Amino acid sequence: MLKLVDIKKIFQSYPINSEIIKAIPYGEGHINNTYLVTFKNKDQYILQIINDKIFHPVSHLMENYVAVTKFTHQAITKRGGDPFRETINVVFTKNKKSYVKYQNLYARVLYFINHTITLQIIKKPQDFYYTAVAFANFYKILAKFDARKLYEIIPNFHNTELRYKAFLKAVKLDKMKRAKTCQKEIKFIIDHQQYCPLIVNMLKKKTIPTRVTHNDTKLNNILFDEKTHHPIAVIDLDTIMPGSLCYDFGDAIRFGTNSAKEDDKDLSKVHFRLDLYEIFLKGFLKTLGKVITKKEKENLALGSIMMTLECGMRFLTDYLEGDHYFHTKYPTHNLVRARTQLKLVSEMEKQYKQMNSLINKY
């Protein structure tokens, strides 16, 4: 964790004429380190220490980030919205830079969107309907964004076939000697390998289009108004790259339809909620209208299973490799996460027919 003195030093690069009175760790992200920083004059900012092992070079990441946020800012202004509330805005340094290097760290500062909350689990179904509407509107905005302006900051991010190969390699190397503790999970993934190339191949054959997508459509990457629970902004824009709508839909389903937390140790609490799937599907399809193709629609249920399997596989790979990717709080954290994902996959498979027939309903 950063010390207050270091946070103060980072902010010396920024044109803010006040004194920091408080800085607290903020949010539940697995990748960056996020702080809420409060100044004496009551201004508040989000400070993020960028995970430069994952996002590199940081200059490319921030070029993407600035391009996308400027574009969304303009689109929101055009539609008469509040561009400082409905999207992320980067604060530039005194030297007009979008990030600073401090010692061996890379930091960026964002305008804090206040009076908002993030949800880790759906309690009111309507919140999930609005999550779908928020993401779908975001794609509508980005449909006009020129994908050639973006660096593929994590190449093959959702190439499930390559993720599977990386998983097999981690099992074989068994660097931490942990494979013996997760034989059941390893077998489950191997038994489900047939899913891995399906969407990648559709993209390759252009059966479904490659679009500018978010690639991390977790419920906690949406800010909701703290009082009305209306969706305010789509955040966490580090992974915006060319991708598939089926994956983005699937990732939102993976996280949001879970009746328990992503890292619940009690698997008896973890269930795939078909009712929430239907609500999200409805909001997504109604908002996207003709933007989504027939083939994409047909593969939304498949995308949900695949993203959940992929995520389970990624957590287990990281567990086997010694937790170098996702932030963990205890040694089996990634294994616990993998288990919830694999349980969800098996429940989705049992309800696959219903998942598909609901698509025809909307």
Ligand code: ADP
């Ligand atoms: P990570 O990649 O680690 O998930 P995020 O960009 O999602 O990082 O930020 C982590 C959390 O910080 C979010 O889930 C949200 O709660 C909070 N957050 C991030 N940016 C803002 C912002 N501009 N205003 C308010 N809250 C924010």
Ligand code: GN1
């Ligand atoms: C990470 O950044 P965060 O916590 O929103 C990860 C996603 C995973 C997710 C699993 C850049 O998301 O791909 O699906 O954890 N982000 C990156 O919870 O790898």
Ligand code: MG
């Ligand atoms: Mg996040």
